[in-house]
Amino acid sequence: MRLRNELEVGAPLERTWKTLLDVPRVARALPGATIDPQAEGGAWRGTMKVKLGPVTTEYAGTVRIQDVDEDDRVASYRVEGREARGQGSAAATITTRLGTVGGATRVVVETDMQVTGRQAQLGRGLMEEVAGAILGDFAGRLERELRGDAAPDGGGGEALDVSRAVRGPVLERAGLVLAGLIAGLALGRWVWRR
């Protein structure tokens, strides 16, 4: 699944670029994420919590800088994680491209994501909404971080409840999918018990 988002950061390009290559600093601006400050072989271990109404999914995994194009200011990251509880997994290649708009920096973020497990059944529309909500929040926090304001509410540990940012009809559909899943699981368990 490919997603494309754009965000504008009120900071000069060079400063934004340097910050983007500082993975622990970027992770601090990502809602619901925690990260080990020390990398190992170019990979940082961390966790990420995504909250959608009553459903919280926690992923544990690694993030590494996949490649860096210093000439064109393009950097990409490889994120790989498994659900802390459950069988699902998520992997993504995230490419960020910087450009200047006035005194600000435009960041085009392209995400190529593979999700397996129950979360995959939520479908593309919902995942786009979730990614959009997370990135919107991330842009605001990154901007504050770049301006040198103290990290709000103790960094990125707190998961953002994306259901607030997700549009009604999509959430309704997600509710249906979840209800179906829960019903299916309950039925399955009941059949299994017999």
Place this chain on the structure above:
Amino acid sequence: MKPAPFHYEAPRTLDAVLALLGEDAKVLAGGQSLVPIMNFRLARPATLVDVNRVDELAHLRKRDGVLHIGALTRHATLERSGVVARGWPLLRQAVRHVGHPQIRSRGTVGGSCAHGDPTAELPVALTALDARFHLRSRAGERVVDAAQFFVSHLTTALHDDELLVEVEVPPLPAGARTAFVEYARTHGDWALAGAAVVVAPGHAAIVLLGAAPTPLRAADAEAALAAGAGAAEAARRAGALVEDEWRAALTSSLVRRALEEAGA
């Protein structure tokens, strides 16, 4: 089989790795070649120096048009990289022939080069791209080109106390097109023959896989191509470098296919 006993070290910094290297030490990167030969007890290093935790070796960066590949860069990273796909498509074309996805997710660029297998894909592609190899020891760093780096079967210019830290690849000439082809009995098996080609106006590189104890530049075929000969004639000259009749025919047809793919 299981390997002979060995001492294991996994330092976090390049300096600590260099301090441990010496006559009886072997560097462990992805382990896709070293671990099998240790299990067969063909290799019995006294000390294994694991470099997987060293941050300074894990980078893939384009700066001033030149690609810098840290030795710990995985094959899979090269395969997925947009920077590589845009600027050095030959590396992506070549790396797709390396083993299977599981092997590519562990195997490293540095490991593949330092192992020096003449049927490995990356050394052939890097030779065709005029790559330079950065070798570091406690005494300092030296830089060698592919012709100097690959010495013979499983033998490179690396001394016992040296580590391959980075491979540097210059930009392709303007308008260059590239191709990589090989033949293996089954997909993912060691290739029996292959070729990497770079073709651009006024430039030709043809490097053969499995034709010699090192990646082999078909200089005669390159010159013929630059002088205006067709793909068929260049392929015939490349095949003539191989002694065995069947392999010569195979190599020649692979070179021809690669050149046609690259539009020569």
